[in-house]
Ligand SMILES: [Fe+2]
């Protein structure tokens with residue numbers, strides 16, 4: 001882990017914020033997004049359509065898991081502050097003692113995860129995976145661009161470092177959206193289907209949860225309205241190149257769930273059952 | 288022996304590397320294609336048993352390390368396919384040979400990964416055996432193969448250490464973890480001894496390969512080296528190897544060890560291992576599912 005990032009500790013001013021738990025929720029939201037998509041991408045490892053793409057999607061998975069670890073570690077430090085008073089909203093669903101990156105990833109229940117529904121969706125075919133990456137990375141790119149100027153120095157440092165990675169993710173995924181959109185009749189149909197499958201989850205990216213509104217108000221978060229505007233522009237341009245029909249971000253997913261506040265599809269429950277099994281089966285063991 | 292053949296052998300004897308554009312005996316070329324592609328296939332199929340634990344790794348750090356490791360193996364496959372391509376075969380042709388069963392891959396990967404400890408045992412034993420096999424190949428006579436092996440060996444030694452470290456952590460953990468580690472070693476020990484291939488007096492290709500310096504040490508020599516190393520390292524793990532004949536032999540200066548079940552080895556090679564079908568099904572599925580992606584990408588390369 002990057003020690004320069006870890007060296008930035010919470011100031012007393014931040015501790016005050018922690019008492020509202022909103023900063024912790026915001027960090028968990030950022031971390032969960034990265035972890036869950038990283039996990040999904042890692043499912044491709046060994047099964048990609050070409051060796052080079054197998055390596056590329058694994059790289060992205062590694063980057064995302066690395067980002068998640070930075071955010072979890074920061075969240076854990078804040079949770080472990082001795083003077084945190086409001087413990088009822090514990091993201092651990094109980095005692096707050098000894099939070100770690102692993103406890104946050106492996107011991108929380110699905111209803112405590114704050115990731116967007118988009119990232120928990122199953123990989124589907126390669127087209128869905130690439131499209132999901134493009135939707136998400138484009139969003140994350142503009143988000144981190146804002147966050148690198150966050151008044152929370154630790155968030156700013158994590159975002160600045162991750163931005164280099166995400167820049168590559170956007171380039172890689174947009175190039176593949178274009179290549180596959182333009183490729184063959186079959187690949188164009190696959191990409192059209194991918195938009196169909198995923199578009200219903202794109203609106204949530206821009207629908208703020210309470211902790212995001214607080215984050216903007218306090219100056220450590222990013223305003224989703226600005227990001228939406230930039231996102232639409234980028235996706236529209238890319239789709240034009242890819243000869244794909246652009247659809248505005250929609251919130252019309254059938255279930256009317258809001259992943260950011262812990263309302264998830266069954267896919268996340270299944271994912272966590274698998275991911276958390278060792279930690280749950282052997283409580284307290286070191287690995 | 289023809290003049291060119293004699294010349295070629297002189298060059299080999301003088302330890303001058305053979306490079307792609309240079310003349311080489313047809314049999315030398317064929318042997319290399321077989322060996323390098325088999326090696327490449329092993330890297331790729333080898334991603335599957337360990338890949339199965341990426342989504343279940345017990346910590347974020349372990350998940351990242353395992354993911355990077357399996358990705359390294361994909362990279363190894365890539366270098367090796369490229370090295371083989373310099374001999375006049377395409378990657379697609381090699382993949383086709385793998386899927387049709389014409390080309391082999393290391394039979395070790397036909398064993399299942401049942402617990403997390405298997406990830407440790409594979410790193411320690413399987414990557415460990417691979418290193419012993421591959422270090423001499425860094426000096427193999429064919430230039431592109433030798434150079435690929437130098438890069439690969441460097442990464443394999445990381446894998447071996449990471450595997451050892453997983454086992455060490457488990458061994459020092461709870462009783463259940465300790466037992467898990469011992470069980471994994473019990474299952475992986477004998478198959479990893481088989482990774483060095485049949486005994487020397489039953490290994491038809493060895494003599495010619497040694498003369499051409501494709502191979503630089505015999506199967507049994509390498510196997511003995513591996514046993515000697517592991518017999519020592521297992522003590523540090525506070526675990527044991529599942530062989531009651533394992534004993535230090537003062538006169539030989541080596542560990543003696545028990546009889547390998549070669550019947551099992553040939554059974555697994557001929558397709559009757561616990562996971563042969565599963566492995567090939569997974570590879571063929573990935574290849575077929577990816578066909579439309581490769582087609583679309585090719586179209587762009589050709590320029591519509
Ligand atoms: Fe390898």
Ligand SMILES: [Fe+2]
Pocket residue numbers: 360414442443446
């Ligand atoms: Fe390896």
